Amino acid sequence: MLIADKFEFNDVPEAKAQLNFAPETYIVDSTIRSLQSGVSGSLHTASDMIEIGAALSDIGVRELIVNLSWKDGFTVAEGLAEKNLSARVVGTFRARHPMAETWAKDGIAAGCDEICFESANDADHFSRLADPVRESNRGVSHGFAEAYAYKEVVDIVRAGVALGCRSQSFHDSYFRFALTPEGAKAFYSALRRDVPDAPPLYIHLSNFYGNATMTAIASLAAGASAADVCMNGIGHHCGHIQMAEIVTALAALYGVDAGVKLDRLTEVSHLVRERTGFNGPLHSPVTGDNGFMIDGAYWAAEAHIPYEERIHAKFPIDPRAVGNVETVVWAPGTINTGSVRSKLGAMGIDNATVTDGSVEHIIFALEDLLRQRNTYPNWVTDREFEQLCRDVLRRGY
Template sequence: MSTIDPDLVWTGTLNALALAGRPKRTAGFYDTTLRDGEQAVGVVFDPERKLEIAKLVDGLGVGRIEAGFPRVSDEDKEAIRAISQAGLKAEIWGFARAMIEDVDAVADLGMKFAVVEAPISDAKLAALEVSRDKVLQRIGNAVAHAVKSGIHVAFFGVDSTRADLDFFETAYKTALDAGAKELAIVDTLAIASPEAVDFLVRRVKSWAGDVPIHWHGHNDFGLGTAGAIAAINAGASWVHGTVDGIGERAGNASLPEIAMALELLYGVETGFRLDRIRAASERLRAIAGYALEPWKAVVGQNLFIRETGAVAAQFHIPQAIEPYSSTILDTPRGIVLGKKSGVASIGIKCRDLGLDVPEASHAALLAAVKKIAITNRRLVTDAEFTDLVRRLG
């Protein structure tokens, strides 16, 4: 069970009732920010930044970090080498296509863990002009070579959620027969509904036995978090994702969102440092040069900020307006002033800024705040509000 103080979680009893009698699950986190995350358009991480990101991710408590794809460039090799030597707590994984040269590049860096990938959907094979027989040969040869090189392999079937199910099974069993120890189901284009995720994970477990199953999801339909949770509930051992869900197209599944949901809604202890999520997100954004929607779950700027007057009137009782305490994420709460503010907002802002304003003046201040906000179509800054108090208070 989660070790979060239940007094800080205000989600009610509905989830516990719905989940009663279901087996307790565990979840391992496999971070691919350094490879799949870097595939976001326009993002480039140099070796120094990759090492910094790896340390940030390690500080979040993930079990595995994919350090990168060494055949991409010499810089990637340099980064992987530095990360491998950094003494991080997480297992450091490499990435290789089902090609002997790729596997050798991983082995040459002394890596002991690696994903070996190959496309297995007919659409991907047709695009690459590779036959089913040819890709099976590549899978068997590459995995066997990796195992012979002392590498613990997880086979990664690209676009596996769109593959013919019989060929899917053949491809993954080929990898197992060649020595793969783990299997990663890959929803490359994020087409699997949560129900389909459950179906596929259970189907693989029915013939793979105790082999650890990974789920690698993307977010094209906004279901990245839901799919990862469905995979864990179906018996997957590992979920892949990135910080903030950074990645190509609509991004990858977001590990922080998955961790929050599993901990607070499902009672699954993940080992994820929830109190460090927002700082890690902020730093990654600075490095990669992207912005987030302010209303984004877990890391959004507005998560604990209130403008609406009706909500501000309840601000003194956090559980009335929030599903969990901001202290879980180690972030402050606050009130901002704007068009939608109410009299209660004025009182809270005065207290926050240490302004001694008679309650009889609050209505006039509110009217002035709304006028500024509507005229300029924006919030009113603390400096502007302080000036209003000076002039009207």
């Protein structure tokens, strides 16, 4: 369990009174479904998606969601089923499509553990579609991805209770892409109140405004059971809830364990990058190559202070806890003679033997190197900077 430094106001009664997490909070995963979408631009094969699904199951996601109506859907469902994973294989598609009954039947034949009907017309429609699946001893669930009046939502959720529905998921399209964290809390609290025996409620959000993670956490804090996420934030409408972000924030800031092996997040993130060609920003939180990066000048300014007392040259969690590493970089925009001398001292070089001219030459050499490269990112790694320092000193400047 990750525990970040606690800000005192996190624990005041007004803040804690807003938290009503379900007895169990967990993660379901739509990475495969999002890779199937053309918007992902992914270079994967069906075998790649199966391997990605197996890795996601291994780190603790509860369900792997596959769109059966999209390319390779049945092939991937079959491949995942053959692996006997701990995660359930959930086949999904639009309930209003004329092929819905056929897709459900074929999904069961492909080995899906559960069929999720997205956007049934009403409670009767959901019941008609669900009955053959239940007769095959497979689970059923439902997702709201169209516009509904709140009363219609309640009616379908109540119908699902009678059907033994395993979950009810709510998508951004149902929320009109306009859900605020405050609205999320009000919605999930109301649904828990109006259907107290409802099955687990899920939240599936796009990141159009950059608020998917915080709005999903607000939903969970109001009683939703699971976030429907994607590794590396893959998905349309600016991507979906980023797995690494939400599970780390839950653990570090709220003390909530979502059942995911945090120390393997970076490993699986890299697997998805490798198999899809989807790299994402270098500064992606938690699993990004630069996620735990410090400017050399910040590091130097606090190098003499115990790590736990630092402000800028530290991280809220240990990068090793999520399988990542700390990196220090050096760039002309922030470097100065003081930071160079701090670095030389950390390298075991006696600053008394180093002239001010030598330090200036180190700064000039760094500027010259980056001018010649003229590429992004415009910095050098800590290892490169150490070598540059030694080279300048060896030349006797």
